[in-house]
Structure formats: structure tokens, C-alpha cells
Amino acid sequence: MNKKTLTITLLILTISGILAACSGIDQTFDQSDQKPEGTPSSTEQPGEKELDPDEKDLTVPEGALQKKDEGDQVKLLQSALNTIGYSVHENGLFDETTTWAITDFQLQQDSLLVSGIYDEPTKKALKKTIEANETITAGAGLPQQAEPAVTDAGTEVIANPYDQIALINKEHALPADYIPEDLVIPDVPFPFAEDLPKKQMREAAAKSLEQLFNKADEAGLELYAQSGYRSYERQDAIFASNVLKHGEEEANTFSARPGESEHQSGLTMDITSPNVNFDLITEFGETEEGKWIQENAAEFGFIIRFPEGKEEITKYQYEPWHLRFVGKKAAKEIMSQGITLEEYLN
């Protein structure tokens, strides 16, 4: 019997005893965890509020929270997570473990988009779980890894591929078997008609891309989406072909080893315009479309993932066409400070 059950049971027994003496209403009480319904309010004892120390556990943070956030609201969230079955350190830091717990919780709720971010729908689901006095089997959605795995190339495999702010690069690979569960085709123009897998993105990213493209259209610009989701197998074939043509070292500067491409995350879209003949070339950055993207992408949760002058950090040449979805909060901080995702997270 957990603490809450014990408290409520004691409460019920106390009230039952008082009521049994005068009315026999205790017949309506069952022995479940729920407080009895239909108890006349006149029978409430003045001390009842003090008798319920779990009242505070029903509180969950009001606003959105995500990785890197810290403070009392994060602590409150960690406490709420522990109430439903997690055992995260209540340190007030939205760290990897907290991100994992949120992700795992989201994976166990059919209605939620999985992002590792504590957003409004997640808040409602968490509150509902606590109020129903339900518990979660921690790790049933996303097992918590003790030791990081590595790829054949020696790259560390990330433990949480669902994380919307996950760092995926030449040092952090996606699991080979990771396929996003919520891939959809965004309703934006493509320079080809076939329904190829590369049209897809994860749902939250796809919706935001639609909004970004609508806004660009209003500004009189012509944006096209060229290449989004790419499976591990497809990336494997592309990299092998680039190695044949250019050698491994050179191939690795513009192409990614399988697992190390953000395109597998479903959070990325390469975009282009008729002004550069629908190609993916650096000149795109000089077009009206490219300049507008630089200014406005963050407003819709996207960053230019491989900026000019940051090649030493990203290990990629400048790619003004490669958009990565990280959500508005992170995108605004990254783009306004002119930094990379690597710098933002470290």
C-alpha cells in the first residue's frame, strides 16, 4: 500500500467511524482508493484539509518546460513525475533524465505527440494521471539506457531519438532501427510529384513547415521542399555511393554516415527555390528566399543547422537549405545568438 492509499484509507476509516455512529452512510463507501462520492458536505470535518497531505501532489507546472530549463517549476515537474512512478532526481534541472521521463510518459499516452518537451497536452495528461491516482511503468515506452551503445564507426548512439532537441551529428548517431512513428507529408510544394518517403517529416515539424511556407508565400516568395525523412538504409546507400565517388574522408564533409544524418530523425527538411533551379547549393543563401529563411525560420521553430563560419563545430560545410526543427524556444535562442545546436546544448 503506498502513502497516498494509506492516507485516503485512514481518512475513509475516520469518516466512516464518525458517520457510522449516527447515520449508516458508510454503506456507500467502498474500499477503493477513491474518495466516496455523494458524501453530504455537512459531514465534512473541519480538519479534513490537513488530513490530506497529498493535495499538493496534484499540482503540476503551468507553463511549458524543456531541456536546459531550471528552477522550482522543473522541480515541481520532477516531483509530479515521481508521484506517478518515476524516480528522477529532484534537482530542478531539466536534464537528460527528465527529458527521458517525459518522453517515456508521452510514449505511453496514445494521444500525445512525443517530443521530450513538457507542453500543454503533456501537462493535461500528467494531471489526469495523478488525479486518477494511476502509476506508470517507468521505461515501458523508452527503456532507460545504462551504457551508451556505439555504431560500427565508433559513434555514440543516442538513447532518446524522440527528443525534439536531440543532438545528431558525427559524434551522436540515431539508433539504426529508429523510424519516427508520426511521419506525415507536409502540405507544401515539392519540385517533384511522386509520393516519395523523403516528403515526410514528423508531425509537429510538418505542421510548422506548413506555417513557415504559408508565411513565405504571403511575402511573395517561392519555397519548395526537396528532401525530408531518410531511412537508415537509404542513408547507408547514399554514403556508400559518395565514398565510391569521393573517398571516405571527403564524403564525410558533405554526407553523413548512416545513423549520423539528421534526416533520419524526421525533423529536417532541405528546402530550395526556382531561383537556384531547385538545387541544394550555397547560392540559395543569397536568394530572397534564403535571406528570408535566415530571418524568419526561428519564428516557426526551425534553425539553419549548418551555418556559415561554424564548420569547425558542426563538421559540415555551410548548408543554407538544411532546416532542422527544434521548436520555437530553442530555435529563437539559437538563431538570435548565431550559434549552433552543439553550442546551445553544451
Ligand SMILES: [Zn+2]
Ligand atoms: Zn539536409
